[in-house]
Amino acid sequence: DTGVSQDPRHKITKRGQNVTFRCDPISEHNRLYWYRQTLGQGPEFLTYFQNEAQLEKSRLLSDRFSAERPKGSFSTLEIQRTEQGDSAMYLCASSPRTLVQETQYFGPGTRLLVL
């Protein structure tokens, strides 16, 4: 039973560069979430997919951020023209679709450092 996986686990980049992160959810989960976690804070919601449809985006997700889930399986999160303030842990979570309640299962995260 494999969990949520994320790649890469760590990324160091220079300001202004573009970066892309990948998330592979648990195979039977059709809901996928991206969160951002800065030092000393809890995760903050960025965006949500149900299958391939991106149904919700936080105002935290600026125009430099884009997320996709083209076939309803893995997802990518791209940050263009990175800024030092983008340095954070980016977490992906997935959950099964249920009528009432769900639990989100998280991956190990991608830790981004923008120099």
Added chain:
Amino acid sequence: AQKVTQAQTEISVVEKEDVTLDCVYETRDTTYYLFWYKQPPSGELVFLIRRNSFDEQNEISGRYSWNFQKSTSSFNFTITASQVVDSAVYFCALSEAPSGGYQKVTFGIGTKLQVIP
């Protein structure tokens, strides 16, 4: 708007002591869900428990127990006979009933627990 408050930012205990992590929440919904997650130094958030607002029964799982009290909007987490492996950041989280197809989860800022051998 939903809110989760974890007033204890850091706690240190000596191994084998019991420790309680506090969580207070705010929500306008009558149906909601509460969670605890553990985040060890490796960074992965590990799911520990989910409770729904209709079930105030306390739960015990090994050395872990949870006390849910709607009257005080609290969902506290107790570790009995703490061990060094319990050292981590613990997050309390809240989600309201599905709206628009998904449950938005709001996390507290976390409580960092250090268990000293």
